[in-house]
Every structure is written in structure tokens, then in C-alpha cells.
Amino acid sequence: MPNQQFDAIVIGSGISGGWAAKELCEKGLKTLVIEKGRLVTHIKDYPTANKDAWELDYHGGLTQEEAKRFPVQTRSGFVGGDNKHFFTDDLDNPYIEEKRFDWIRGNQTGGRSLIWGRHCYRWSDLDFTANAKEGIAIDWPIRYKEIEPWYTYVEKFVGISGEKLGLDHLPDGYFLPPIELNCIENHLKKEVESRFKGRHVTSGRVAHLTEPQPWHLELGRGKCMNRNRCGRGCPFGAYFSSNSATIPAAKKTDNLTIKSDAIVHSIIYDETKNKASGVRVIDSITMEVTEYVASIIFCCASTLATAQILLNSVSSQHPDGLGNESGELGHNLMDHHYRCGAKGDHEGYADEYYKGRKPTGLFIPRFVNLDEKTKNKNFLRGYDYQGTGGARSNWSRGINDPGIGAEFKESLFKPGGWGLGLMGFGECLPNHENYVRLDKEKKDKWGMPLLVINSGFGENEMKMREQMKSDAAEMLNIAGFKNIQIFDEIGGMGVGVHEMGTARMGKDPKTSVLNAHNQLHGIPNIFVTDGSCMTSSSCVNPSITYMALTARAVDFAVKELNKQNL
Ligand SMILES: Cc1cc2nc3c(=O)[nH]c(=O)nc-3n(C[C@H](O)[C@H](O)[C@H](O)COP(=O)(O)OP(=O)(O)OC[C@H]3O[C@@H](n4cnc5c(N)ncnc54)[C@H](O)[C@@H]3O)c2cc1C
Numbered sequence: 001m002p003n004q005q006f007d008a009i010v011i012g013s014g015i016s017g018g019w020a021a022k023e024l025c026e027k028g029l030k031t032l033v034i035e036k037g038r039l040v041t042h043i044k045d046y047p048t049a050n051k052d053a054w055e056l057d058y059h060g061g062l063t064q065e066e067a068k069r070f071p072v073q074t075r076s077g078f079v080g081g082d083n084k085h086f087f088t089d090d091l092d093n094p095y096i097e098e099k100r101f102d103w104i105r106g107n108q109t110g111g112r113s114l115i116w117g118r119h120c121y122r123w124s125d126l127d128f129t130a131n132a133k134e135g136i137a138i139d140w141p142i143r144y145k146e147i148e149p150w151y152t153y154v155e156k157f158v159g160i161s162g163e164k165l166g167l168d169h170l171p172d173g174y175f176l177p178p179i180e181l182n183c184i185e186n187h188l189k190k191e192v193e194s195r196f197k198g199r200h201v202t203s204g205r206v207a208h209l210t211e212p213q214p215w216h217l218e219l220g221r222g223k224c225m226n227r228n229r230c231g232r233g234c235p236f237g238a239y240f241s242s243n244s245a246t247i248p249a250a251k252k253t254d255n256l257t258i259k260s261d262a263i264v265h266s267i268i269y270d271e272t273k274n275k276a277s278g279v280r281v282i283d284s285i286t287m288e289v290t291e292y293v294a295s296i297i298f299c300c301a302s303t304l305a306t307a308q309i310l311l312n313s314v315s316s317q318h319p320d321g322l323g324n325e326s327g328e329l330g331h332n333l334m335d336h337h338y339r340c341g342a343k344g345d346h347e348g349y350a351d352e353y354y355k356g357r358k359p360t361g362l363f364i365p366r367f368v369n370l371d372e373k374t375k376n377k378n379f380l381r382g383y384d385y386q387g388t389g390g391a392r393s394n395w396s397r398g399i400n401d402p403g404i405g406a407e408f409k410e411s412l413f414k415p416g417g418w419g420l421g422l423m424g425f426g427e428c429l430p431n432h433e434n435y436v437r438l439d440k441e442k443k444d445k446w447g448m449p450l451l452v453i454n455s456g457f458g459e460n461e462m463k464m465r466e467q468m469k470s471d472a473a474e475m476l477n478i479a480g481f482k483n484i485q486i487f488d489e490i491g492g493m494g495v496g497v498h499e500m501g502t503a504r505m506g507k508d509p510k511t512s513v514l515n516a517h518n519q520l521h522g523i524p525n526i527f528v529t530d531g532s533c534m535t536s537s538s539c540v541n542p543s544i545t546y547m548a549l550t551a552r553a554v555d556f557a558v559k560e561l562n563k564q565n566l
């Protein structure tokens, strides 16, 4: 069955799967990427990318019939008429919420790389050592110095705009020029940095090509035009996605095969060799089941889907799922808690104005619990802020203002009326009691057992939120903002879209699922490099760390393969 045999299989084509595919292909391995969702071809399949607001059906809203298909994806406000084609149909893809969990998914070529917010921040040893220092969960098996070169490696390829700050706890990287702050954001920067020692306000570090390098241009990627329509797919390839970057790079090698509409049901375990021999796949259109064979398997289906596949890969040796000897598979689910902070209006800068849009705002790195001086006795770990400032009090230059006609239009061109909002992103502690499991009876229409999610935020996160709100309000107050309003809309876990931790890395096979190379303890040819591998959650956005860990794991896997250790 030569057309079903490959050197490597990658499950999922999202951020981590795209990286696994690129690296494996570039190292010469014939690689099959198996993707649950439909084929989305770069540019061709971005149907709304060039539409203006008035060209979208139903003013960019969903019809009631459409909204019925997205009960989860819509309840936290992620889906609109302009991007609905990149979100998962909840009715076809059910799961069971024992506690509210908003599982935000994008099943298609590129996964959620098409719809992500593109913020990229390195983790540091503040993050990698926190569990060990505080006696929480288990220690990470790696430290910053082991991942540092891999951050640089992926950042160069991705293209990240940002400003160097020289902070130990938010290490600088390989950056393209930052996206400029506007006058109200610069105002906050000046006030906060002069009034609060150790606090910084900088531009969001985002995966946008502000100054494309030759290797970006070679892939057909271009400079960011600040159109701010990124969630619809970017025809310039100016923000990083699997579709614009890693998949084209993998394709150039002629080693890549992508199978879309193909659901990995389980990994096949060969007990004679104590290895995975391949994967069992259901064609989502024909329901045909096919087995694909390979020497190494990279699980990159995203934190919850990877847990689902591993838990579903049962055999007499592994009755509770592959790699579950520790009993930790599916446990320790984390997500960032956010959507709390403060916003306010500013009466200054009445003569200032700006033209156009920009795809990111400001970022305030973590400033609590860095050391004894910044210690907060009420909670462990910390938070950062993402924020946006803009003209008019709703910061959107009239997009959401009621009004019509020439007079209204003229009013939008008048300077003055500034507003700014700060939204905190907080770290979530790992907790064995936050878990997913498979329902023993219920299956989806393709025969996958439904995932049951039982997970929620704890006391530490709730105490932290109080400080996140009051610090945001204090900074705005000191910077002269008026009409300051505190907001707090925690929703459920999952709303943070940074789910992590269901197959954590660790030193000890008795307490962890993966080793320091993202390799399943005990089954050396299975690697898990999506968010499920995370042992703690930091407070910064995680995807650049998945990319770095994926590239590092592929490097290790191919060396091991060449030594015939796999
Ligand atoms: C609105 C939004 C904003 C975000 N903003 C940021 C941000 O600013 N910064 C950041 O770091 N992160 C952000 N994220 C999170 C980021 O998108 C994820 O961390 C990242 O995409 C995870 O990569 P992944 O490869 O693990 O999963 P995904 O990108 O979700 O890809 C997983 C792929 O696996 C496929 N798959 C699933 N199950 C199977 C199966 N059984 N068989 C075959 N294929 C399967 C899926 O269809 C999908 O294509 C955001 C997410 C959203 C939704």
C-alpha cells in the first residue's frame, strides 16, 4: 500500500501541525498531514478578505439559521458574517460540558492560524521555574536556555513585529519594526512609565510583516497594509498562518501530502515493537476508514483534540489511552482568564488625528510577582495587559456609532475624543481536577467518542482578577482618563482560546505524559507538540512557544530516526 505509507504523519494542519510539516519535509521526510477540516487554499479561499463593510451579507451579521449552528462559537462573540467560514460548526462537532467550556475551533487547513490574534511573546525562566519554586503541579523538564535558539529560529521565519525592552521575564527576540502606537497609546506609555517604576507600555508583538525579509518574499508573502481584516485571511500573506507560510514552505520540498476532510480516529499501537505503526482515519465525507503507516507521528490536533485522539487509542496494553500510564492524560487543562480590566476617555489631544487602521494596540508586560519587591500576597503568578486606544470614545472611528448621512460622515473626520481600554490576561494554575475524558457511549456522526470537559478557574485566578481590574483603573486614572469603567466578563474556561496542558511534559513518567523532547514516555515515536504539552500556562499568549517546541522536537525526532532509535 505505497500510497498509504509515509516517513512521518502529522495530525492537524494548524499552527503546530504546519510547523511540524515544514520541518519534517525540509529534513527530507515524506510527510502526510491529516486534517479533519476542509481544504482552504491561501488567498483563493478567503471569500470576504476584500469586502467592505457594506458588501458583507446582513451587515456582517449571521442569520438566525447560521447562528443556530454556532451556539458555542458565538456565545463569546468570536464569529461574524465576515469570518464564519473559519469557525467550526458546533452541531456537527458536539462535546459535553460538565462545566461551561467554550471550545473555540477552526477545523480547516491552517486550523486557527487563520483566525488567531497573532500576539507572540517568549516565555522565560520566570515561567519555566514557577511550578518547581512554588510546589505547584510538577516541574517543567526544560528551561529557557533550551528553547531560546528555537524561539529565534521560528521568529525569523514567522516575522514578528515588536520593540526590544531588555526584560529578563519577557525576553526580546528577532523582531521586525514595531507597529507604531497612536497618540493616546503613547500618552499612556509616557504616564505609566514615568509614574510606575518597572512598568512598560509597548506595541503588541505580533506576527505581522512590517518589513518582509527575503525569505518571506520568496514564499509570496508581503508587507502588512494595516487593513486590519486579518481574521478573514490575508491576501498579502502579511500575517503568519500555516496557509501563507509553513504549508507553502513544506510544499516547496515536494515531500508533503495533505489529506483534508480526514479525521484521525486513533493511533495504531504495535505491541511487538512497542511503537505506533500509524493512524486510523475516517473520511468525513465518505465515512471510509483508512490506515496510514509511518515511522513517526506528530500529534498537533490542538490541546483538546489531541487528548481525545490519545484517549481513544486503546489497546490491551493501553486500556486508558496511549501514553496514559501516569493517569495524567486529559488532566491539568488550563486557559488564560481575561476580559477584565478598565476603559476610559481622555479629553486631551483635541487637535490630533490619525489615518487608517492598525492591526494591534499596546501591550503592558507582567509587573507583579517578579521578585520580592513586586510580590502580591493574595495570589501566585501574574498578568499582562493588551490594550487599544483610538479616536472617539468607542475607539472605532464611527464603525459602531449610530448615524447616517453627510453630517455624520463629516463628524468622523473631526479630531478629538479619545478612548483607551486595557484588558488583562492572567495565568491559570495547573490543577489535576481540571480534566477531559471520553464519554463511554455518546459519539459524533463520524464515530468519535464525545469529549467530556470538566474544568474551571480556581481561587487564585479569581483573586488575581481583582488586582487586574484595579491596576488597569489606577493606570488610566493616573494618566488623566475620565469616565473610567471597570469591566469583568469572565465567561467560561475556553474563552481565552489558549487551552493547554492535557498531556503535560515532565521529568518523571509517573507524573507526566511527555518527556523533555515532547516524546510520549514509553512510546518513543509519538510526539505531541500542540498546547497539550504545556506544564504551566504563563500569562502570555502561547502559540509561539508551541512553534518553538515543535521545531525543536522535529529536530530531535529526525536525529533519533537517523540513529535508528525510533
Ligand atoms: C480568535 C482567536 C485569537 C487568538 N489569538 C491568539 C494570539 O494572539 N496569540 C496566540 O499565541 N494564540 C492565539 N490564539 C490561539 C491559537 O490560535 C492557538 O493556540 C493555536 O492555533 C494552536 O495551534 P494548534 O496547532 O495546536 O491548533 P489549531 O491551530 O487549532 O489546529 C489544529 C488542527 O487540527 C485539526 N484536527 C483536530 N482534530 C483532528 C483530528 N481528529 N484529525 C485530524 N485533524 C484534526 C483541526 O481541524 C485543526 O486544523 C487565538 C485563537 C483564536 C480562536
Ligand code: SF4
Pocket: 208, 223, 224, 225, 226, 227, 228, 229, 230, 231, 233, 234, 235, 236, 237, 238, 239, 358, 359
Ligand atoms: S492588517 Fe496586515 S495582516 Fe491583517 S489583513 Fe491587513 S495586510 Fe493582512
